[in-house]
Amino acid sequence: MSDAPFSSSDTPFHVLVTGGSSGIGAALALHYARPGTHLTLWGRNQSRLKDVAAQVVRRGATAEIFSLDLRKTDAALHALRKTDDDRQIDILILGAGLGDIRPEGALTETAEQVHEISLVNFTTPVTLATEMASRMALRKGGRIALIGSVAAFHDLPVATAYSGSKAGLARFSTALHAAMTPHHVSVTLISPGYVDTPMSQRLEGARPFLVSSQKAARMIARAIGQGRAHLLFPWPFAIARFLEMIVPRAIVHRLLRTADVRQRPA
Template sequence: MSSHVLIIGASGELGAALARHYAESGAALSLWGRNTARLQAIAQACRTAGAASIQTRSLDLTEVEAAVAALSQEDDAAPFTLAVIVSGLGDIRAEGHLFEDPALVANLGMVNFVAPAALAATLGSRMAARKGGAIVLIGSAAAFHALPFAAAYAGSKAGLARFTDALRIAMRPHGVSVTLVSPGFIDTAAARAVPGPKPLILSPAQAARKIAKAAAQGKAHLVMPWPFKLLRIIDRALPRPLRDKLLRALAPPGR
């Protein structure tokens, strides 16, 4: 079967890097993104890079029912062999605030967890019926830390991490691989807009290569770069009072 790759979040920098990576292998691509102008520019770059075919779709993932219907329609027309769900939002509490705005909490929960989970569940059922396929969900290393200045982001990504692991367990007997990717810092406009240091930052192209390799191997969980695995262990090992103090100290100035 020829490769048909869906990338949800292709108008972002990481999604665009993944689209170019798979275009170079000659895959047929379905590219979804919020920014129509960027999406069309990325589609053209992928045509030049060698994609077998390209279909684009611009939609709001907070309209979950419409997104699921669109996904089912596209999968009916040409079944996906690989889906990478990159879409997500990141934010931290506003300067001078004690906690995050409730509207921000609700929005990040929808975009970072509810919509990706619903789309992955749709794909999982369809791929399982075909006895093959791969799903990759992009989480965050922040999911493993109770960040008091980014509770909505960390919490929504934590929910996605647990959901992805459960989906992986359910899908494995049916020939469908499910991979969770938990990156640290990736050099995107969204990341640059958040104040504070960003150690071990990866370029979108570097991250895309690592993600594609993990997907091809059917890896259960990719944490990148590797020192973030160590941070996860330290977080779990520290006494709670010391851990709480450390996490509070990580907040950017004024946050």
Template sequence: MMVTPPQTILITGASSGIGKALAVSYAQRGKTLILVGRDVRQLEEAAAECRSFGATVEIGAIDVRHAEKLCEFILKMDRQYNVDLLIANAGVSAVVSEGEIMESVEITASIFEINVFGVLSAVQAIAPQMCTRGKGQIALMGSMAALRGLPYAPAYCATKSAIHIYAESLRASLNKHGVSITLIVPGFVETPFNAGLSSPKPMALSAKRAAAIIRRGLEKGKCEIVFPRLLYFLIRAGSLLPARLVDAILARIPVENLR
């Protein structure tokens, strides 16, 4: 089902990677982009590029872990512009390199604060406003890493699994108020973080290509946007294999953070 193109789009994690690519994809005259990110310099660069295409751009240099500040900013922007589409994209990961046992408590907590509670804060700020208006779209950035735990990124996989269930849970309850929920499930995308990993990245797509797929899916009002589908089906098929066998295969994959 095609939906009315959004005029005001709020994107978290918009200073680089998929978030920035999405912002540029939507940037055109008549569109208002509200970009949230931690890195002020990168955020301003993204905003300048979007403005060059004629878009109106507001920025919020905010760490999504600061829930109160994030909510205040979102509500302020919504009062001013009426947000049509929220893309809760902000997310981080970490790598358990060879020789390490697991992620530290501090790193694990930070990943959960950003990937889960940062998403919840953004959604909980805007959803009631959209429901009151009886319209709106919310897109949550999941990952194929949510489909099967990876030994080198346990916290990341766990957080994305939480986002998948959260999106599924919200969908029916918000739909009856006129607000649609879309879960985005990408495979490997060429982002600054992934560029620093020495590991296989099968079927990796550029951030620009990923943004085009996501935008097209949102315009069609899809409940889930999954890409690349071949990788998705392969991971699903792998779930039919004995867990010990899959564990052994994954444990043999060398992964290092080169930064």
């Protein structure tokens, strides 16, 4: 499969992005926006979705928005099936995500927080990816990308649900990649470090090796185009992942417990 997937046929190339209303998803939508492309943007916030769609159209693509809460997995699956029946999806980017941390002074995250993060970061994206993979495998082509996080590779005491949900997503994604390769469907796991978006802007404190959302979108689109199994960026986080694997876990945990991470409310 080539790095430049856009066709010159009469049928527009169709890219669906969940989380298309903000941050990395919006930057990816703008990256793909060009004549001959149709963007379907999912999110919850109608006015931000409309704003991104207007920018997409100004770049010569066509766009459609859909407001949907990904905590409702059945509704999301129904919407995906209908969208693909109406207009075959060439690239599915599952970018929506929630990044909550333990409330200050609490011993754990709340049960409600953990449930919501599990649905948005894991249950719904793996459900949608599976449906899309089965459809793409039948037509012998297509690309799926799941946006995880470098948090998947670390036991984050203040964000157990975030690191746990992203770890599950990471294993799912590489396993699906293994299953789909013989069927000409690429499944790409994206593991970003800090990207300058509303999500990371809520964090108080340093955001080392920060990458702009535009640069992240360029790297992600290239990895999707190449059909890579995994993109982790920026590179210092690959070293952190390696160190975490070789240093005894008790020491890593002691260090991670000292990290003072806070987050402003959304």
